[in-house]
Amino acid sequence: MPNVIVVGAQWGDEGKGKIIDLLTPEVDVVVRFQGGANAGHTVVIGESRTILHLVPSGILHEQCRCIIGNGVVVDPIVLIDECKGLHEQGYLPDPTRLAVSNHAHVVMPYHRQLDLLREESLGDAKIGTTGRGIGPAYEDKVARLGIRCGDLIDAKIFRKRLETIAPIKNQQMTSLGGKPLDIDELVATGTDWARQLESHICDTTLLVHQEMGANKRILFEGAQGTVLDIDHGTYPFVTSSNTVAGGAMSGAGVGPSAIDDVLGIVKAYTTRVGQGPFPTELDDGAGSHLQEKGKEFGATTGRRRRCGWFDVVLLKHAARVNGLTMLALTKLDVLSGLKTVKICTAYEVDGERIDYLPSNEDDFLRAKPVYEEHPGWEGDITHARSLDELPAETRSYIDRVTELVGVPIALVSVGPERSANIIIRKPF
Numbered sequence: 001m002p003n004v005i006v007v008g009a010q011w012g013d014e015g016k017g018k019i020i021d022l023l024t025p026e027v028d029v030v031v032r033f034q035g036g037a038n039a040g041h042t043v044v045i046g047e048s049r050t051i052l053h054l055v056p057s058g059i060l061h062e063q064c065r066c067i068i069g070n071g072v073v074v075d076p077i078v079l080i081d082e083c084k085g086l087h088e089q090g091y092l093p094d095p096t097r098l099a100v101s102n103h104a105h106v107v108m109p110y111h112r113q114l115d116l117l118r119e120e121s122l123g124d125a126k127i128g129t130t131g132r133g134i135g136p137a138y139e140d141k142v143a144r145l146g147i148r149c150g151d152l153i154d155a156k157i158f159r160k161r162l163e164t165i166a167p168i169k170n171q172q173m174t175s176l177g178g179k180p181l182d183i184d185e186l187v188a189t190g191t192d193w194a195r196q197l198e199s200h201i202c203d204t205t206l207l208v209h210q211e212m213g214a215n216k217r218i219l220f221e222g223a224q225g226t227v228l229d230i231d232h233g234t235y236p237f238v239t240s241s242n243t244v245a246g247g248a249m250s251g252a253g254v255g256p257s258a259i260d261d262v263l264g265i266v267k268a269y270t271t272r273v274g275q276g277p278f279p280t281e282l283d284d285g286a287g288s289h290l291q292e293k294g295k296e297f298g299a300t301t302g303r304r305r306r307c308g309w310f311d312v313v314l315l316k317h318a319a320r321v322n323g324l325t326m327l328a329l330t331k332l333d334v335l336s337g338l339k340t341v342k343i344c345t346a347y348e349v350d351g352e353r354i355d356y357l358p359s360n361e362d363d364f365l366r367a368k369p370v371y372e373e374h375p376g377w378e379g380d381i382t383h384a385r386s387l388d389e390l391p392a393e394t395r396s397y398i399d400r401v402t403e404l405v406g407v408p409i410a411l412v413s414v415g416p417e418r419s420a421n422i423i424i425r426k427p428f
C-alpha cells in the first residue's frame with residue numbers, strides 16, 4: 001500500500017489542508033510529524049470554514065485514523081479546544097480515531113510567554129514568530145528539559161520534572177521580565193489536561209507500525225513549508241522543526257524505505273508571513289491582487305501575508321531537499337485577471353547569476369529575481385475539472401512551471417471549494 005509524505009514546498013500556507021482533505025478519503029491513516037499549533041489548516045466544507053491547528057484534517061473523514069506523532073509539540077489548550085469543537089460537530093465520536101504520541105513534547109504556558117518575551121527583546125531582529133511557544137518548546141526538548149505528553153498522565157512524575165526544570169526556566173523567565181513558574185498551579189493544570197487527553201495518548205510509533213503491518217495507506221502530513229525548515233530554510237527566519245520530508249522519519253518513527261512518494265504542495269505564486277528574505281516579493285498592484293484575491297491572511301495569527309511571483313529557485317531547492325516525486329499546484333485561480341504573470345528562474349547577487357539559494361542571510365537579502373514574463377488570462381477557471389477546460393495561457397503556465405521545476409504535477413487546485421480540482425494523477 002502506498003505511503004506518501006505531503007510537505008509544503010515554499011514558506012507554508014500552500015493550501016496543504018485542502019489537498020490533504022482531498023486525499024484523505026483514499027487513506028486509512030494521517031500522521032502529523034512536526035510543528036505545533038503554529039500551523040493552521042483551513043478546510044472549507046460547503047458554507048463552513050474549519051481551522052485546525054493540531055488535529056490533522058483527515059479527522060473530517062470517518063474511516064481515517066489521525067495520529068499526532070512524537071515530532072510534534074502539543075499545546076494541550078489548543079488540542080482540547082479542537083477536540084471539543086470536532087466533537088460538537090460530530091467529527092470525533094470515537095477517541096481512538098485520534099492518537100497523540102506519549103513522546104510528543106508539551107507546549108507549556110511558560111513556552112508561550114518566553115516566545116513573546118524573547119521576540120520583544122529582539123527588537124528589529126525579531127523572527128516574527130506565531131507567538132505559540134514553538135521555539136521554546138523545541139529548545140527544551142533538545143536541552144532535555146521538556147515535558148512529554150506521557151509525563152502528564154502521572155502527577156508525581158510531572159511534578160518531579162517541573163521541579164528539575166524550574167530553576168533553569170526561572171532564570172530565563174525572570175531575565176526577560178517574566179514570572180517564575182508556579183509548580184502547584186502547573187501540576188493542577190497539567191492534571192486537568194491529562195484527564196481530558198488521556199484516552200488519546202499512547203505509543204504512536206507502535207501504532208504507525210501496526211497500521212503499516214496491516215497494509216494500511218498512510219499519509220504523513222507536514223506543517224509549515226520547506227524554507228521554514230530549521231536546517232534547510234532561510235535561517236534564522238525559520239521555525240524550530242524539520243519541515244522537510246526527512247522530518248517524517250524521526251517525527252513519526254519510520255524509516256525511509258517505508259515511503260513511496262513525496263508530494264510537494266506549491267502555490268501558483270509565493271507568500272510568506274514573518275520576517276526574512278523574499279526575493280520575488282511584490283509591493284505593486286500585482287502584489288495587492290494576489291493578497292486580496294488569494295485572501296492571504298494567516299490562519300493562525302490573522303497577519304497579512306507578503307505576496308510575490310512564483311520562484312523556481314526556491315522550488316528546485318524544495319525538490320532536492322524533500323526528494324519530491326510529484327507536485328500539487330494550488331490557488332491557480334488567484335492568478336486569473338492579471339495581464340501578465342512572471343516566473344522567477346534565477347537570482348542575481350552582486351551581478352552574479354545563481355540558480356540556488358544564497359547560503360547566507362545578507363546575500364539572500366540582496367538577491368534580485370530574474371524573471372520570465374508570460375501572458376496572463378481572464379475569466380473564471382474555478383469550474384475547470386480537466387486541463388482541457390483551462391485557457392491556453394493557463395495551460396502554458398502549468399507546462400512551463402513543470403518544465404522548470406522538473407517534477408510532474410499530479411493535482412491542480414482551481415478554487416477554495418473541496419471539489420475545485422483537476423486531478424492528473426492520484427497519489428493514492
Ligand code: IMP
Nearest residue numbers: 012013038039128129130238239273274
Ligand atoms: P514559529 O514557528 O511560531 O516559531 O515562527 C517562526 C516563523 O515561521 C515565522 O516566520 C512564522 O510566521 C513562520 N510560520 C510558523 N508556522 C507557519 C505556518 O503554518 N505557515 C506559515 N508560516 C509559519
